[in-house]
Amino acid sequence: MNKIFLIIQREFMTRVRKKSFIIITLLSPLFFAAIAVLPSYLASLEVTEVRTVAVIDNTGAYTNVIPSTEYIKITYLKDTQGDIVKRNLDEAGYYALLVIDSTKNAYQPALTLFSPKQPAIDVMQHLENTLEKEIETRKLKGYNIDNLDKIMADVKTKVSIKSLKISKSGEEKESSTIVAMAIAYIMSLLMYMMVLITGQQVMVGVIEEKSNRVVEVIISSVKPFQMMTGKIFGMASVSILQIIIWVVMTAALAGVGINILNQKMAVKPTTEQMQTMAQASPEAAQALEAVSQGTNDGNNIMAALLNQNFALLIGGFLFYFLFGYLLYAAMFAAVGSAVENITDTQQLTLPITLPLILAIIVMISGIKSPDGPLAFWFSMIPFTSPVIMLTRLPFGVPAWQLALSASILVATFVLIIWLAAKIYRVGILMYGKKYTWKEMIKWINYKA
Amino acid sequence: MYLIETKGIEKHYSNHLxxxxxxxxxxxxxxxxxxxxxxxxxxxxxxxxxxxTGPDKGEVLFDGHPLKPNDIYRIGYLPEERGLYKKMKVGEQALFLAQLKGLSRAEALKRLKYWFERFEIQAWWNKKIEELSKGMAQKVQFLVTIIHEPELLIFDEPFSGFDPINVQLVKDEILALKRKGTTIIFSTHNMASVEELCDHITLINKSRNILSGQIDEVRQSYGSNVFEISFRGEPAALQQSLDGKFDLLNIDTENSLPKAQVRLNTQLESNKLLQAIIPVVDIVSFNPIVPSMHDIFIQVVQEYNQKHGATNN
Incomplete structure (x- = not known):
């Protein structure tokens, strides 16, 4: 036991002192916090530049219907040749030129926007929205309804569903599907990456020890099993330390960031930028929408976020990371023991990485129905449960399922590390050949 | 008293013995x-x-009892294929390996300090292994092998990678350890160092022990009873005096001092040989020619292979 501890200690100290570890550990929270805060920050960004859009209305019907806003100034030009203005937009100081031409349909004018560069989305939207509204109003007026203004004012409705999660005890908590989804995405992707990366680091470590023949020296004082588990647990302790630093730093940074933004956002919500983001990436959109609704609807997203059971989430992440990592690291260590060169590992690691990749595919569809049979079964299978259970966790998982999944995972880990140790024990002393899984499985039955 | 005794060890791998x-x-x-x-x-x-690894059959006795896990603290092993963590500092690494051999941190530190001074390598303590030459790394490796002062040391090709000065240093250390009572198993292909250092040998060929014994006895027993006589006088006279009674292998007359090699039927005939030649020449020296371990190795292995077929299993 004392020796395993020595090996863990060596593994921990050498890895923690590496520059790459320090940099990744300290910089990642900045990155995570940025992900949390950036959408809100972008949303709060104020466009301070005033842009002037010239409008030439050849129909005469749409004069002065587009209002100026704080940052978009609308100038109607009369008795001017569109062609001349078009050619001299920059000199005239115009950001863009909107030409309104008539068509057969009075309600369907031909609209063309000329500009030297791609016009900003907020300008486009301002123009489109106001014109759309104007035409709609005109059409409505065409029906000659009495008291139209009053009716319109009355009809105007905004629906917002407040979703509350009810626990058995009848306690009501504000919840948000979008917040849950965002957390599920982030946690299961992070889990996938960390299990894969740290598992492979263990493999690379084993290969290094074998190829530079340190194994030969150490193996006379330590049992192969101790050497392998020491390495795996050493790496685990490094990763857990890293996660804890990440959680604390991210929480602190994001907390500060969100506080600052909240003060800013209270003043001015702008939707345009958010829509820009939404077009750029649909995933970001969900997180973004969460933020935008949060600002619009009195920060109820913040409430939903805070109502997530963070102790359970972080605890669940640590538990599933630990055992998911241990499970995969044991398999990666077995592969590492059978080769002398990292380039020889590709074929051997494929069967190991496959379940993880499958988990990510299942996660993407499972996130839509976290209690469905697909998500349920894959959160029980130990090779995918670390990822899929974390997808389900933010939506709430019955305790018995959590307990069952966790027990299966732990039991499988015990079995796999036992098998992996048998392969490792033979593998680290084998040189000069490329081995296949078939041969490695045979080693399990070798006598010590 | 034997420190290590193996009895009828058998070990199979998947496709060979x-x-x-x-x-x-x-x-x-x-x-x-x-x-x-x-x-x-x-x-x-x-x-x-x-x-x-464990034997399939047979047992190993260490200090009179069957080998048990804790005995590894009493054994030091320098494998032929050896390496150290390249990125780790020399001192830290030595400390780690010494602790794995059961030394406390404080004790390990104390002893390492002593040995680093003795080998004059204190300056390496904070260097990484990758900054050292191969010979330097070997020195560190030798040192950590003996740091826990084991009763049994196993050296597999301990001199590889060393320059002659360091070979001598390591040889001296090995002899010093022997004087302190340490038992040493020494595996090498360098027969000269076997003759120089070993008391006993075992020759393993094709999975079997084909020759064991005290080195002098082994060499004597493979001695073919050839003696070399250098003398002053007429080579022809000597030749005549031996005629028919002794087998003259070779007579070298090119030097001022002629040398003759004579094979006897048994070692006990040396006096008779001397009696025969004393009257005809002046004897300057008379030496038995003992075969080198090198010759014995080749002879024994080849004979065995011829007898048992060239291929194993």
Whole structure:
């Protein structure tokens, strides 16, 4: 036991002192916090530049219907040749030129926007929205309804569903599907990456020890099993330390960031930028929408976020990371023991990485129905449960399922590390050949 | 008193027999040479003694009792294929390896300090292994092998990678350890160093122990009773005096001092030989020619292979 501890200690100290570890550990929270805060920050960004859009209305019907806003100034030009203005937009100081031409349909004018560069989305939207509204109003007026203004004012409705999660005890908590989804995405992707990366680091470590023949020296004082588990647990302790630093730093940074933004956002919500983001990436959109609704609807997203059971989430992440990592690291260590060169590992690691990749595919569809049979079964299978259970966790998982999944995972880990140790024990002393899984499985039955 | 005794060790690998009924007895305080061609099974035997792997049959006695896990603290092993963590600092690494051999941190530190001074390598303490030359790394490796002062040391090709000065340093250390009572198993292909250092040898070939014994006795027994006589006088006269009674192999007359090599039927005939030649020439020297370990190795292995077929299994 004392020796395993020595090996863990060596593994921990050498890895923690590496520059790459320090940099990744300290910089990642900045990155995570940025992900949390950036959408809100972008949303709060104020466009301070005033842009002037010239409008030439050849129909005469749409004069002065587009209002100026704080940052978009609308100038109607009369008795001017569109062609001349078009050619001299920059000199005239115009950001863009909107030409309104008539068509057969009075309600369907031909609209063309000329500009030297791609016009900003907020300008486009301002123009489109106001014109759309104007035409709609005109059409409505065409029906000659009495008291139209009053009716319109009355009809105007905004629906917002407040979703509350009810626990058995009848306690009501504000919840948000979008917040849950965002957390599920982030946690299961992070889990996938960390299990894969740290598992492979263990493999690379084993290969290094074998190829530079340190194994030969150490193996006379330590049992192969101790050497392998020491390495795996050493790496685990490094990763857990890293996660804890990440959680604390991210929480602190994001907390500060969100506080600052909240003060800013209270003043001015702008939707345009958010829509820009939404077009750029649909995933970001969900997180973004969460933020935008949060600002619009009195920060109820913040409430939903805070109502997530963070102790359970972080605890669940640590538990599933630990055992998911241990499970995969044991398999990666077995592969590492059978080769002398990292380039020889590709074929051997494929069967190991496959379940993880499958988990990510299942996660993407499972996130839509976290209690469905697909998500349920894959959160029980130990090779995918670390990822899929974390997808389900933010939506709430019955305790018995959590307990069952966790027990299966732990039991499988015990079995796999036992098998992996048998392969490792033979593998680290084998040189000069490329081995296949078939041969490695045979080693399990070798006598010590 | 034997420190290590193996009895009828047998070890199979998936498709060949690595050791077949190998028994050796390593006397306490001796240097025991483990010889044999590549792939003969020496490393497997060493690994069994180190409990890296177990025998399929037979047993190993250490200090009179069957080998048990804690015995590894009393054994030091320098493998032939050896390496250290390249990115780790020399001092830290030595400390780690010493602690794995059961030393407390404080004790390990104290002893390492002593040895680093003795080997004059204090300046390396904070260097990484990758900054050292191969010979330097070997020195560190030798040092951590003996740091826990084990009763049994197993050296597999300990001199590889060393320059002559460091070979001498390591040789001296090995002899010093022997004087302190340490038992040493020494595996090498360098027959000159076997003759120089070993008290006993075992020759393993094709998984079997084909020759064991005290090195002088082995060499004597393979001595072909050839004596070399250098003399003053007429070579022809000498030749005549031997005629018919002794087998004259060669007579070298090119030097001012002629040398004749004569084979006797038994060693006990040396006096008769002398009696025969004393009247005709002046004898300057009379020496038995003992075969070198090198010659014995080649002779024994070749004879065995001829008798048992060229291929194993």
């Amino acid at each position: 690595a050791l077949d009924d190998v028994s050796i007895k390593v006397p306490q305080g001796s240097i025991y040479g483990l010889l044999g061609p590549n792939g003969a099974g020496k490393t497997t035997l060493i690994r069994i003694i180190n409990q890296i």
